[in-house]
Amino acid sequence: MLRNRTQKELLQLSKQLIQPLLPTFHKGQAGRILVIGGCEDYTGAPFFSSHSSALIGADLSHVICEKVAAPIIKSYSPDLMIHPYLFDLNNPEIQLTTDEVDDILKIPIEKLIDSNQPKLTSIIDKKVLPKIQKLLERTDLVVVGPGFGRDPLMLKSLIRIIEEIKVLNKPLILDADALFLISVNPGLIKNYPNAYLTPNVVEFDRIAKSLKIESNFNESDLQKIIDVTTKMSKKLGNVTIIRKGGKEIIVKKEDYLINETEGSDKRVGGQGDTLTGALATLINWSNNYNANLWNIDSKDKEKLSKEEANLLACYTACAIVRVAARKAFKKYKRSMQTSNIHEFLGETYSDFFDNDTYLKL
Template sequence: MALSFTPKTKEILFQVRKMIPPLLEKFHKGQMGRVAVIGGCEDYTGAPFFSANASALLGADLSHIICEPNAAGVIKTYSPNLMVHPYMLQSNHLPPDSKETAESLSKRIVNMLDRLHVIVVGPGLGRDELMLKTAGIVVREARERGMGIVIDADGLLLISTTPSLIRNYKNAILTPNIVEFSRLCKSLNIDTTTSPTTACASLAKELGGVTIIQKGKTDTISNGTETITCDVPGGLKRSGGQGDTLTGCLATFLAWKKAYREGLWEVGGDDERLAEEELMRLSAFAGSAVTRVCSHLAFREKGRAMQASDLQGHIQEAFQVLFEDGGDEERGAKL
């Protein structure tokens, strides 16, 4: 089960290193990533925790969860490192005479957006109509601000029914599994009888350049004009919740992309600065690669007993394997 990388993968991983911020004394709290996960209903509390926690473990400075009040109390017991805000509400928790609407509920969340770099929408969100509408309003407001947006799980239902939320917005990443991918393709009349790479590219193109990570045996990544594959070895256990580590890692890479674009550190040597489109591809590939290595390490340790929580403890090691000096072929051969 030793890790090995193809020449193409090595080349992409080397490019990713250019956008990873160094650890410098001049940086202050928040510059290297302020992320919020929007999700977490009374039935699903693990998913938003795994996503926000992954963003923090990878290197984001501040990680928030914006969720339903009953979920908030539970999630706060998981870790004191995350900031949890009970600003979402489910329809069945509204009193009969309540005048709350998705618009009114979204105001407190929208007021937070200027303090954030990236939002993740969907982990543990559920399918309550009021929760979905509130999340949709937040996505539109985040788009207006040019923020990085990652959408997964039930957040993808919003895109299936209202693709205009992210159409033509190239700072968004969608991470569908096979069922979610088929649903998206059906809603947008995309032919899925073609090859996976062709279908993924067609969906991304139909959405106007949004980046798609189609999860599977290998992860297909496309923005509609260029398609790459992340074939970094992963684990063999398909337990639920592994995709939440992916969304959190993606959020941190998108936050680092913003810091790179703003020139918060000097690019070494004669390297030309990476363009926005390339940075999106690299962010998507990097998030996928970290998650797959986490899965590989967790499966090696736990085997069939592996659960989503087991990936979290391997995030730093996966980052070192992929991106730090001596961390590629030589280090990977030992795993």
């Protein structure tokens, strides 16, 4: 079992998941990652997620965001592809009157999410989904939630987008406001084993309560955290849970791994978004590994099952981000920001997989 391995053994084992750079591959085969998020107030989160996936090694990194956010996110980097396909209630293109907007805003978010809103449905059907569906079809993996916000039209759009992703059976990572959506309507991803949830302590507690799972426990009680996370995974139909905290608890059904890699002494807003991008690239590579996209020298190598490969990919992503954060903190101390972590993602990746230099983890 993977959980009986040491950290060095896990990282050594994960080397076979790293997609090689072969002249026979064409652009896109090492990952076409799509991040859906970003609104007027939050533009950094989708950038960090998409940028992280590219720095780890994805070929193509896309962002679908709200129209106002698009030029801002574009200004951060020319390397990402930005698609302004989402609308919030205040966008003049959707032609809602002030009274209609005010009426919608009076509805509590929790009630609005579960209610039928013909006007919003019409906007989503005509203006949002046609463009997004085309991009979803040619994407390998989707991240939803970073910087999404809680605008009613945006959240209603996200519900429909998640349903489309499920129809296409694409791997789906949920973070931030997408996790809020799941806490209100857990059925949205229930029994979808291709889903990966990345809750922090607060988000985890919110989802646990919605599932009527007891979550009042001491954070130092590791076995209790594992048990509750396992229960959540099963109750949601065997989705993968990456519970963030002092240690990442990575669970799918009965299987779990614990990432205890030393990270930064400082926490910064955006580090979770960096993690979702790293997860996206490595989970996609683990799926390519299981699809035999490249020839794997089986001599002296242990063949991993799909679930083992996916768990190991999550573990490795967590380890890379933690070590990159540690390196950034060593250089910048209290002034460290998420962009500084990104400076060290490539170097950390090389330490793990190119140089055979295993850091003291």
